[in-house]
Amino acid sequence: xxxxxxxxxxxxxxxxxxxxxxxxxxxxxxxxxxxxxxxxxxxxxxxxxxxxxxxxxxxxxxxxxxxxxxxxxxxxxxxxxxxxxxxxxxxxxxxxxxxxxxxxxxxxxxxxxxxxxxxxxxxxxxxxxxxxxxxxxxxxxxxxxxxxxxxxxxxxxxxxxxxxxxxxxxxxxxxxxxxxxxxxxxxxxxxxxxxxxxxxxxxxxxxxxxxxxxxxxxxxxxxxxxxxxxxxxxxxxxxxxxxxxxxxxxxxxxxxxxxxxxxxxxxxxxxxxxxxxxxxxxxxxxxxxxxxxxxxxxxxxxxxxx
Amino acid sequence: xxxxxxxxxxxxxxxxxxxxxxxxxxxxxxxxxxxxxxxxxxxxxxxxxxxxxxxxxxxxxxxxxxxxxxxxxxxxxxxxxxxxxxxxxxxxxxxxxxxxxxxxxxxxxxxxxxxxxxxxxxxxxxxxxxxxxxxxxxxxxxxxxxxxxxxxxxxxxxxxxxxxxxxxxxxxxxxxxxxxxxxxxxxxxxxxxxxxxxxxxxxxxxxxxxxxxxxxxxxxxxxxxxxxxxxxxxxxxxxxxxxxxxxxxxxxxxxxxxxxxxxxxxxxxxxxxxxxxxxxxxxxxxxxxxxxxxxxxxxxxxxxxxxxxxxxxxxxxxxxxxxxxxxxxxxxxxxxxxxxxxxxxxxxxxxxxxxxxxxxxxxxxxxxxxxxxxxxxxxxxxxxxxxxxxxxxxxxx
Numbered sequence: 001x002x003x004x005x006x007x008x009x010x011x012x013x014x015x016x017x018x019x020x021x022x023x024x025x026x027x028x029x030x031x032x033x034x035x036x037x038x039x040x041x042x043x044x045x046x047x048x049x050x051x052x053x054x055x056x057x058x059x060x061x062x063x064x065x066x067x068x069x070x071x072x073x074x075x076x077x078x079x080x081x082x083x084x085x086x087x088x089x090x091x092x093x094x095x096x097x098x099x100x101x102x103x104x105x106x107x108x109x110x111x112x113x114x115x116x117x118x119x120x121x122x123x124x125x126x127x128x129x130x131x132x133x134x135x136x137x138x139x140x141x142x143x144x145x146x147x148x149x150x151x152x153x154x155x156x157x158x159x160x161x162x163x164x165x166x167x168x169x170x171x172x173x174x175x176x177x178x179x180x181x182x183x184x185x186x187x188x189x190x191x192x193x194x195x196x197x198x199x200x201x202x203x204x205x206x207x208x209x210x211x212x213x214x215x216x217x218x219x220x221x222x223x224x225x226x227x228x229x230x231x232x233x234x235x236x237x238x239x240x241x242x243x244x245x246x247x248x249x250x251x252x253x254x255x256x257x258x259x260x261x262x263x264x265x266x267x268x269x270x271x272x273x274x275x276x277x278x279x280x281x282x283x284x285x286x287x288x289x290x291x292x293x294x295x296x297x298x299x300x301x302x303x304x305x306x
Numbered sequence: 307x308x309x310x311x312x313x314x315x316x317x318x319x320x321x322x323x324x325x326x327x328x329x330x331x332x333x334x335x336x337x338x339x340x341x342x343x344x345x346x347x348x349x350x351x352x353x354x355x356x357x358x359x360x361x362x363x364x365x366x367x368x369x370x371x372x373x374x375x376x377x378x379x380x381x382x383x384x385x386x387x388x389x390x391x392x393x394x395x396x397x398x399x400x401x402x403x404x405x406x407x408x409x410x411x412x413x414x415x416x417x418x419x420x421x422x423x424x425x426x427x428x429x430x431x432x433x434x435x436x437x438x439x440x441x442x443x444x445x446x447x448x449x450x451x452x453x454x455x456x457x458x459x460x461x462x463x464x465x466x467x468x469x470x471x472x473x474x475x476x477x478x479x480x481x482x483x484x485x486x487x488x489x490x491x492x493x494x495x496x497x498x499x500x501x502x503x504x505x506x507x508x509x510x511x512x513x514x515x516x517x518x519x520x521x522x523x524x525x526x527x528x529x530x531x532x533x534x535x536x537x538x539x540x541x542x543x544x545x546x547x548x549x550x551x552x553x554x555x556x557x558x559x560x561x562x563x564x565x566x567x568x569x570x571x572x573x574x575x576x577x578x579x580x581x582x583x584x585x586x587x588x589x590x591x592x593x594x595x596x597x598x599x600x601x602x603x604x605x606x607x608x609x610x611x612x613x614x615x616x617x618x619x620x621x622x623x624x625x626x627x628x629x630x631x632x633x634x635x636x637x638x639x640x641x642x643x644x645x646x647x648x649x650x651x652x653x654x655x656x657x658x659x660x661x662x663x664x665x666x667x668x669x670x671x672x673x674x675x676x677x678x679x680x681x682x683x684x685x686x687x688x689x690x691x692x693x694x695x696x697x698x699x700x701x702x703x
Contacts, residue, residue, distance in 0.1 A: 050538040075540025086531030104539045151539070 001186045002026040002049075002155055007058035008210075009044055018044040020210045022058070026155065026186045026203075031177065033201030034190040035292075037300050041210040042190050046157055049188070050080040062155070076104045076151035083159040085140045086147070089133035093124055093143055096132055097150065104151035114150050121176065122146040138169030145176065155186045162196060174200055194293040204292070208300045222289055227262040232283040233275055244274055256283075355399035355435065355641060358385045358392070363422075365409020367450055371423070374446050375402065393428045394492045396661075396669055399641070400427040400439065411486060412447065413454035415479045421488040423447060429491050430668035432503065432639055440489045447483035455479065501579045505569040506663030507636045510656050512565065513558045513598050514630065517606040518623030520554055524610035525619050543698055547691065551603045558599035587672040594662035594676050597683035601655045604690030611697035630656045658682040 004024050010017040019041045026032040036042045047053040048060060051071045060067040062077065070077060087096045097118060101111045119125050122142040127135060132143060141161055148156055158177060162170045178200055181187045191197055197204060204221055206214040214221050233241060241258065245251045248271045250261040260271065268287045275282065290298070359375075359382045361368055376382070383398060392398045408422040425443055427436050527533045536546060569581025609626065613619050631637050633647075634654030643651060651657045662679035665671035 050534065051540075052534060052537065071540065075538065078538070080535065080538050082531045082534065084529075084531035086535040088527070088532060089530070100535065100539065103536050103541050147535070 001028045001063060002188075003059075003061040003064075004045075005059045005061070007045075007048065007055065007060065009048070009053060009056050011044075016210075018210050022207070022210070022212055024205050024212060024215055026188055028154070028186050029181055029184050030202040031181045031187045031189055031200050033197035033204040034188055034207065035192075035194070035197060035204060035296055036190075036207035039209075040207045040300075042159075042207060044210075045207070046080065046082075046159055046188075046190070049078060049155070049157055051075065051078075077153055078155045078157070079148040079151060079153035080157045081144050081148035081159065081161055083161075083163060085132070085144055087132055087143060090131060092129050092131050093119075093135070094128040096143065097147060100147045101150045106151060114152070118146040118149050121149065121179075123172070138165040138172075141165050141169065141173060142176075145173065149180070153185060155188070156180060157188045157190075159190050160192065161189070162191065162193065170196075194291070194296060198292050206296060206299055213299045214295070218292070221295060222292070227268070227287065227289055229258075229260045229262060229268055229271060229285065229287050231258050231260070231275075231285040232256050233258065233280040234283060236275070236278050236280040240278065241275075241280070244278055245271070248274070355379070355431075355439075356383050356397070358383045358389050358398050358401045360385055360389065360401055360403040362406040363404045363408040364406075367409035367412045367454060368404045371404065371408075371446060371450055372402075374450075378442065390426075390492065393426055394669055395671065395675060396428045396430055396665065398428065399431055399435075400425050402443075408486075412451050412483060413458065415455070415458075417480070417483075417486055419485065422486040423483075423488070425487075425489040427489070427491045428669065430503075430664045431491065432641055435641055436489070436491070443489065444482075444484055444487055447487055448481070451483045452481055455481065501569050501573050501581045502667055503639075503664075505565055505581050506667055507660055509562060509565040510598055510659040510663060511627070511631050511636045512561050513595075513659070514602045514605070514627050514656060516554045516557060516602050517609060517627060518620065520550060520603065520606035521610035521613065521619040521623050522616055524550065524607070525613065525616055529616075543695060547607060547694065547698070550607065551600075554603050554606070555596075555599050558595070558602065562595050581667075583667075585670055586666055587670070587675075590671055590673050590676045591663075591666045593673060593680050594659065594666055594683075597662065597680040597687070598659040600687035601659065601683040601690070604687035604694070605655070607694035608690040608697070611694045630654045633657070635660055655683060655686050658686075 002025065004022060007019055007022040008017055009019040022041070022045065024032070034042055034045070044053065048055065049067070051067075054068070062070040067078075088099065091099065094115070097115045098111075101115055106114055119128065122145055124139065124142055124146060127139060132140065135143065141164075145158070145161060148158075161177070162173050165173065174196060177187060177189060181202075189197070189201060198218060201218065203217055204214070205212055206221075236244075238253075242251060242253070245258055245260050248260055248266045249263040252259040252261075262268070262271070272282070272285065357379065359372060361372065382402075385401075386392065389398060389401050393401055403424040403426060405420070405422045405424075407418075407420070411417040411420070411422050423443065425439060427439070533546065537543075566581065566583065570583060571580075574580040605626070606623075609622060610619065613622060631654075633650055634640075634656035635643070635651050636656050640648055640651045640657065640660075658679040662676045662683070665675050665679070669675065
């Protein structure tokens with residue numbers, strides 16, 4: 001549905017481009033998780049999709065047509081739920097929905113129906129007469145989402161939609177996002193919460209310094225990651241243990257725990273057999289691959305970005 | 307702890323550039339403007355008001371009178387046949403009309419009952435200026451008459467070779483020239499009371515106060531992302547701007563209705579003069595009000611597009627308003643300003659609005675009489691809206 005090809009963008013007077021050769025795809029019924037540290041270029045990318053920034057280099061296509069053409073003909077095919085509470089705090093929930101429904105050219109029966117449906121979807125029916133400024137953080141997030149859904153967009157961009165909400169609201173919002181995708185829309189979901197992306201994203205794009213570092217399904221991304229072992233052993237002197245584990249990969253000692261990043265040609269079974277052969281007794285052992293957060297940190301490194 | 311908190315307060319103040327501007331720059335500018343504007347209140351200018359002379363007398367006393375008036379009030383404007391229209395329209399503040407028998411009657415022991423010297427003032431001339439001119443007119447005429455009578459008495463004494471009597475004047479000879487003098491305003495259907503002068507001034511001032519309100523709301527929308535959301539929904543910039551302009555046009559309309567109602571109905575109840583709307587041209591009033599409103603809204607939109615924060619809008623809006631009012635003759639009547647400040651006043655949109663309102667409410671002007679101020683205000687509004695659109699789009703991108 002959405003195809004971004006070799007997109008580059010440089011703000012006036014900026015020293016370096018905010019986006020460099022970004023390419024990605026988002027399909028109907030899919031959730032694309034967009035990850036990146038602050039300053040990675042996510043906002044610039046979203047600003048392109050919401051029509052605020054014009055394409056300088058590359059192309060953004062919606063079903064094969066340039067985004068600018070699509071936006072001109074039917075701007076409401078693409079909706080953005082920004083990170084800010086992008087509504088009028090002095091208006092009630094219903095007044096906000098009516099205002100943005102009219103701005104999205106909804107009228108008559110369709111407008112009335114969509115307001116009812118979006119209120120129900122975001123479970124805001126009980127709050128229709130409450131001024132938006134008096135809603136809790138979770139309710140504000142739900143209103144932000146409800147407004148974005150009013151014109152039944154085919155592509156929806158959700159920019160950190162769960163910031164500052166309680167776990168219940170967060171779970172509700174994540175379910176809601178899955179339902180939006182299940183109904184056939186393409187969803188781009190940005191978040192700093194890796195567990196959210198792991199929980200809902202069908203594809204993940206990791207962006208940093210304006211470039212795409214990784215693009216693939218979660219399995220594809222984590223499959224490439226290295227294997228880790230954590231184990232505690234009794235009956236083997238530290239020096240011998242260190243020498244033994246060193247043959248299997250990179251070793252790190254934290255207290256009584258040994259952490260081994262296995263070399264590509266080594267397996268956990270081989271390592272455990274070698275420990276037993278040396279007379280060591282295993283107190284515990286864990287084996288696993290990188291999770292998304294580890295992969296993200298490995299790719300983007302630790303230095304603070306702002 | 308106290309010191310740390312005081313330090314924090316100073317740091318916060320120093321880093322709030324706009325707050326500091328409001329604290330220091332604003333009073334400094336205000337002092338400069340008000341001091342310049344009020345300079346002549348304590349040493350009244352003799353050249354402040356434009357006037358013309360219609361001299362129908364060829365006598366010496368008429369020339370003497372005009373020479374004295376010129377010394378005090380500067381040279382008159384060139385007289386034209388249409389001076390009445392110029393006075394009615396406010397281009398001339400007044401005209402001195404000297405009738406053909408002025409010199410003879412002024413020197414006569416027993417002048418006739420006719421008015422020989424008339425001051426015809428524009429309808430909007432402020433009352434104190436009108437009264438001051440009236441008093442000065444009488445004073446100069448009295449002095450000339452006294453000299454003429456004295457000269458006549460000396461002449462009579464010399465011809466009769468008798469000493470001039472002292473302490474026993476001829477009681478039947480009136481010394482005052484008051485009976486020969488007439489001062490009037492050109493009729494405009496309404497009396498130039500304080501209310502008639504003040505309502506237009508403060509109405510224009512109040513209408514421009516939408517600037518702060520509109521600008522703040524605009525910035526709130528921009529900061530929370532609502533404007534971006536509207537843009538992403540395909541709402542054109544022109545629609546966004548009109549959606550702001552039209553409600554504030556209505557608010558300005560309500561303000562005008564309320565202020566006029568206060569003048570017409572509330573002021574008499576409080577013991578003041580009533581604002582008179584009798585005989586005014588309603589079409590002209592509507593045109594001026596619409597033009598003032600458009601200028602105020604245009605300025606608000608431009609300001610909202612130029613500034614970045616609430617703090618900037620909150621500081622700049624009132625500062626711009628108050629400075630425009632101070633320069634434009636709202637706080638200090640333009641006629642008491644020195645000439646330089648009067649020229650400066652002509653650059654203030656509030657002055658254009660005020661001139662338009664005074665033309666309607668005091669001079670009874672029709673549409674043609676308010677076309678120039680209305681055109682200036684509309685032009686200003688257009689330029690401001692263009693600035694607003696350009697910066698709005700630039701900010702959005």
